[in-house]
Amino acid sequence: MIRLEHVTKTFGRGNRPAVENLDLHFEAGSTVAMIGPSGCGKTTTMRMINCLETPTSGRVLVNGNDVANTDPRHLRRTIGYVIQQVGLFPHMTIARNIATVPRLLGWDKARTDRRIDELLELVSLDPAVMRDRLPHELSGGQRQRVGFARALAADPAIMLMDEPFGAIDPITRLRLQDEFRQILKKVSKTVVIVTHDIDEAIKMGDRVAIMRDGQLLQYDSPEAILANPADEFVKNFLGPDRSIKRLSLINVASVMAAPRATAQGESISPGASLHVALARILGSNLQGMDVQAPDGTVIGYLDRDVILACHPQ
Template sequence: MTAIQTPEPTSGLTSDAAPRTMIHLDKVSKVYPGTKVPAVEDLTLDIPEGEILVLVGPSGCGKSTTLRLINRMIEPSSGRIVFDGEDVTDVDADRLRRRIGYVIQQIGLFPHMTITDNIATVPRMLGWDDNRITARVDELLDLVGMDPSLYRDRYPKELSGGQAQRVGVARALAADPPVMLMDEPFGAIDPITRDRLQNEFLRVQADLKKTIVFVTHDIDEAIKMGDRIVVLKERSQIAQFDTPERILAHPIDDFVEDFIGSGATLKGLDLERVRDLDLTPVLTIHAGESRDEVQRKLSQSDDGWVLLLDEKNRPHRWIGEHHLQRTDRPLHEVGPRVTATVEPNATLRDALEQMLHSTASMATVIDRDGTYQGSISINTLTDVIKRMQADAARHYGEAAKS
């Protein structure tokens, strides 16, 4: 198979050891009937195995067309498509699509079918027996964070937008395809739910290591989701193909730099994860402790807060000394509730956004079960931003000298 490569000088991809190529597009073009300008023109691209490759670019540049060409929802006008070493340009398109999961913004669940039947669509086409299908449905619902006993028999109209999107991902994974195509999968969801779904999907991908082609128009989402990013111009012409880190640090030309926009340092917060930080120690208490003990811990707290954990060690309330002075109510009724929580795979941008809603100017870190892991303070994020600014200044200084 060919290694990752794109035509110079547009690539900008360094000579790091490239992973095996799963999909190869060889001079693929698409010209729709009645038009002279190609929607996609002579696109040559290698899609690495086990990674998320994000196609990003302005509206109308050919991103979604490229995605549909890969699974032959539309046929190329010219060029070849090689899937796992096999030229699939002329093979049966239905057989090809059963090897590829597909997730779209509109989700496309069948409204008259239960969640189980929606997820089981492709496995039934492949002739799986009922026991195997039932086990797979329950496995996937659990994987995407939905209790099978609560959701397997529901209908799409009984789900929230975020839940329906999770089912769409589960359906795409049902037959365990090696490749997934995702076309603006989180674009129609509110920002808070979108962040959570993005983080949940990245958690799932860390375990599954699928080959994923992900389309978005949002550079922030591309930076957060992509192992590698292809910035596209009109007609799916490659402007730059590289890692998110290198695209932020070394945009290859004015087009890429303009597309990234201002605030590249803050965008870098999408490249770093909560799990990589040294968490801030915060004094914790439980509801059964005496008020004298809470007062003692508050006197030892540098930031004037203690964190109340519930019986399952989940963050419950922030308590300051002024809260104790105002009332003699039980501890579990004192102080503002904890609302700013992130999981270890969340980005530092996620943490910052949560922190803005926190009374204590902190984000609490929890595992998937909600158990408290530690906290992140605004001072920690400030230190990270200062480091990024110093790195950026050093980069631009070196670039000016050269």
């Protein structure tokens, strides 16, 4: 879907490359999180995919086509782009913001209106309430949802997301991450996310690309990176709690036991991670928790000792 071949980008003569000899392949339908210290080249790499920056050398291929030989305006209309500050047009209603690319593509009003309603429902916003509001009338989380809906408007195969949750408070951020993960499963896009948050990268990415000084240090699944950091820098970047972070990749349903004879006390969702479960168990000084399905049925039991046995050493 997206391939970078020996890509180098230098700003100005004599400067150190912002991106140096980068080789990367983003598989169709996968979500890749790009992470690294400030100035490592991750945002520059993303901006070269949709021609907001031009490589000094090397090639960027989208669907086998060199983007250097593509009309940038046409390319950008086929790639969804979500940024940290959302970038909604303040004088336009939510409906008109979402309709930006469909209007450029010449869609008729009926088709555009259907798509607006469909997308607002997808991102859990009521079309009847939200269509005619202006951006300043929405919360930060709502504006981020609208920005995501706008990026999806023309049903692009590729989504680029540059620090999409960076300007949102921590509680809303975690909720939106969970919601967007579910949405991305439904819409099946190739997604590139730039983030500075390692927990977000592990949570959102099927694969994680760790960069430093314009170079790629490691590119693998979150599980593989947490288990086998490529070098000391990556190990330190992941943090001293990287073994605990690996618990976030295991869900409750995969290790729970049969339900207890009598359900009691706190419960947890089968889709929650063991990281979340352990935090709740330790926070409330519990031996374990009942596992409860969305309809309220108790379907299992999670014991603290089971989580600790899963804790990778």
